[in-house]
Amino acid sequence: MLTAVLVPESLDAxxxxxxxxxxxxxxxxxxxxxxxxxxxxPTRLVSLRRxxxxxxxVTADTVSIGATTTLARIEDDERLAVxxxxxxxxxARPVRTLATVAGNLFVRQPYGDLAxxxxxLGADVEIRGGAGPRTLPLDxxxxxxxxADELVTGVRFDRPAVFRYHKAGRRRFNSASIVTVAAVxxxxxxxxxxxxxxxGGLAPRPLRCEPAERALVGRPLDEASVRAAAHAADPLIEPxxxxxxxxxxxxxxxxxxxxxxxxxx
Amino acid sequence: xxxxxxxxxxxxxxxxxxxxxxTTLLRALRENLGLTGTKRGCAQGxxxxxxxxxxxxxxxxxxxxxxxxDGAEVTTVEGLADADGGLSPLQQAFLDNFAxxxxxxxxxxxxxxxxxxxxxxxxxxxxxDEGLSGNxxxxxxxxxxxxxxxxxxxxxxxxxGS
Numbered sequence: 001m002l003t004a005v006l007v008p009e010s011l012d013a014x015x016x017x018x019x020x021x022x023x024x025x026x027x028x029x030x031x032x033x034x035x036x037x038x039x040x041x042p043t044r045l046v047s048l049r050r051x052x053x054x055x056x057x058v059t060a061d062t063v064s065i066g067a068t069t070t071l072a073r074i075e076d077d078e079r080l081a082v083x084x085x086x087x088x089x090x091x092a093r094p095v096r097t098l099a100t101v102a103g104n105l106f107v108r109q110p111y112g113d114l115a116x117x118x119x120x121l122g123a124d125v126e127i128r129g130g131a132g133p134r135t136l137p138l139d140x141x142x143x144x145x146x147x148a149d150e151l152v153t154g155v156r157f158d159r160p161a162v163f164r165y166h167k168a169g170r171r172r173f174n175s176a177s178i179v180t181v182a183a184v185x186x187x188x189x190x191x192x193x194x195x196x197x198x199x200g201g202l203a204p205r206p207l208r209c210e211p212a213e214r215a216l217v218g219r220p221l222d223e224a225s226v227r228a229a230a231h232a233a234d235p236l237i238e239p240x241x242x243x244x245x246x247x248x249x250x251x252x253x254x255x256x257x258x259x260x261x262x263x264x265x
Numbered sequence: 266x267x268x269x270x271x272x273x274x275x276x277x278x279x280x281x282x283x284x285x286x287x288t289t290l291l292r293a294l295r296e297n298l299g300l301t302g303t304k305r306g307c308a309q310g311x312x313x314x315x316x317x318x319x320x321x322x323x324x325x326x327x328x329x330x331x332x333x334x335d336g337a338e339v340t341t342v343e344g345l346a347d348a349d350g351g352l353s354p355l356q357q358a359f360l361d362n363f364a365x366x367x368x369x370x371x372x373x374x375x376x377x378x379x380x381x382x383x384x385x386x387x388x389x390x391x392x393x394d395e396g397l398s399g400n401x402x403x404x405x406x407x408x409x410x411x412x413x414x415x416x417x418x419x420x421x422x423x424x425x426g427s
Contacts, residue, residue, distance in 0.1 A: 001287060002285075002286040002287035002330065003286060004286050005286040005287075005330045005332050005333060007332060007333050007335070025330070025333070027328075028328045028329065028330070029310055029325075029328055032289075032310070032327070032328040032329075032330075033308070033309040033310055033311075033328065035287075036289075036308040036309065036327060036328075037308065037309060045286075045330070047330070047332075047333040049333050049334075050333075072322065088395070091310075091399060092313065092377075092396075092397075092398045092399020092400070093323055093377070093380065093381070093396065093399065094310075094313060094316045094323040094324050094325045094377060094380075094399050095310050095325060095328075095399060097319070097322045097323060097324045098310075098324055098325070098328060098329065171398075172394075172398075173394065173395050173398035174398035174399050
């Protein structure tokens, strides 16, 4: 039961309102279904819709996206074409119009495909708390979480040379993830020099997969190295059973989707 | 926290309503304003039948606490036809293509299609499939709905949703 929905108009006002045992509400596409569907205890929400954290800034090298920027706004911004295959793999337009970048960092798997992409992109998360602003790599934030008085204010990443994204769902459009793979690769003279690989659908949270990266670096990008990368990732993944796929199925098809993501076939 | 007054412009008319914190945009439209064309399906954001245009963009209205969108412009299915009740080209295309059976999904299908055609006036079949992927229909098998949207685009894309 919602007992209050506050709509502050500044970040400071939002943080003050959150101090009163309230939860932040961004797009509501994850939180509201749970509030609509269950007899929840009395809940106070602080909407971030009007706090002024939306916006996109793109330079030659970097991309900065405000926390409450909607997925639809990214989809409509030609400068962010690198993210478009990811965004279009998430839900459908009437949900993407509400869903936000920062919200996507906090949803449970098998949702949160943008978080997987941002993890591969090596994104930093900008955070505001009582001690002032700080910046944390996304993989650290995903494992450590935030302090109670902190809010994400934005994400930032360097524009990649080569970004690969592949998602397997139950159907072509609008499905949660069975397996999601995102990767930033740097390949020169036929050899992988650098790789950042992130996985979705295969663990309780988006997974940066360093063993797979090590299996790729220094080798040609081909079937053998990708197979080795999948093998290296296997001990790290902890897929679960859900309505979309069984844990067994996810583990079984993961190497196929890693190959499709990295080699395109 | 007490209820509060929310102001919306709905289908071009200014409206004022009293909303409890838990009142969604969907419920405000149906129960406060009597605009029952917008349907409540899953209340999870998964079926699309409650889709309306919020400041011109399609949203699943079941997930929006109405107090967070005070001052917004909303278009519902009741706002598609012209003042004399004449159907919009999109609505007429749905009628001509038999794009509804039980009709429960139709308002959401119309609003999502309306937004799709504004963004993409001449969509491909694939773009219509993708555009409607968040709207569930359990009767038609989707083919007549997709045909209606393509038909509407071919008729007068400029007029659709006007």
